[in-house]
Amino acid sequence: MKCKKCSGTAVINMRQHKLALCDVHYVAWFQGQTERFIQKYKMFTLDERALVAVSGGKDSLALWQVLLDLGYQADGLYIGLGIDGGVDYSHQSLAKIEQFMAGRPGAQLHVVDIESLYGASIPDAARLTRRGQSKPCSVCGLVKRHVMNRVARDGGYDVLATGHNLDDEAAVLFGNTLHWQVGYLARQSPVLPASADGLARKVKPFFRFYERETAAYALVQGIDYIYDECPYSVDASTIRHKMVLSELERKSPGTKLQFYLGFLRAREAGAFEGLAESRPEMRPCRTCGQPTTAGDWCAFCRLWDKV
């Protein structure tokens, strides 16, 4: 297959766009699209400081690289979760990030090691509390949201960027639709504005890229990311939903993109207005000061009180 731009050998064929590109033109297209999405959805500007949540996986490392290449002020944040899973998962993840940074002098990384800071790894915290007896994913999500917001706020960052791609977003949308979780549907968005009570602005610059495209970008650019999955993600519902949607995509190219963009248009047109319960008032947590809807003591601090 030939590149549509130069007739060189294509490395990717994006059937939903009817576009095949060689490695050079794919990198240029990918970076250009990222820039376009950031501007179109008013995510952030070159004058603002972005904190990029990096896990060592393909999406977050690719995002960090693209933002740096585009000239954005982008620092990284790695949260050490203390997950082993027989593959030394967390250490391997951090090693990939350090390797990435070795080729990026000047890139700044914040490292928050949960066990050192709070006294227990995520799997241990899950075991010791009622939250997440069978799997630590709920505890992991809670801790990551708290730490990301704290580091963004304390570091004076304007925006928190994550590497969520279209497959991630479509899978979440699919799950929320299956269970008619209208509150979640009303809030799902590639841009969540900052709140006056202390929640950082959150953006997903890759939300229109298929996961296959972010992986291709990482491979073409030679980004050495962690291939292993989090050992706790086995049989996760998100992965099951991704498989279902990819099967639909196989028969009808563009299904995932249409599903998610159609949702955004419906949401923009007010399809979910009045369906979601209004968010309870946020108050500062008496222990950590971060905003919480759970009275005056946030779920994060309550969790660690039980550990």
Place this chain on the structure above:
Amino acid sequence: MTLHSALEKCNINPHLVLAVRQGKVITEDVILNDGDEIRLVAVISGG
């Protein structure tokens, strides 16, 4: 046989993998030769 045919034969959804031959990502229409070593990279992650 093309990469696409080989994936279909193995019942692998082409949307779930990228194929790498001699360090280069290849598209599904590429004809595979005897002795080719193809590395399949899973693209789906998450949880």
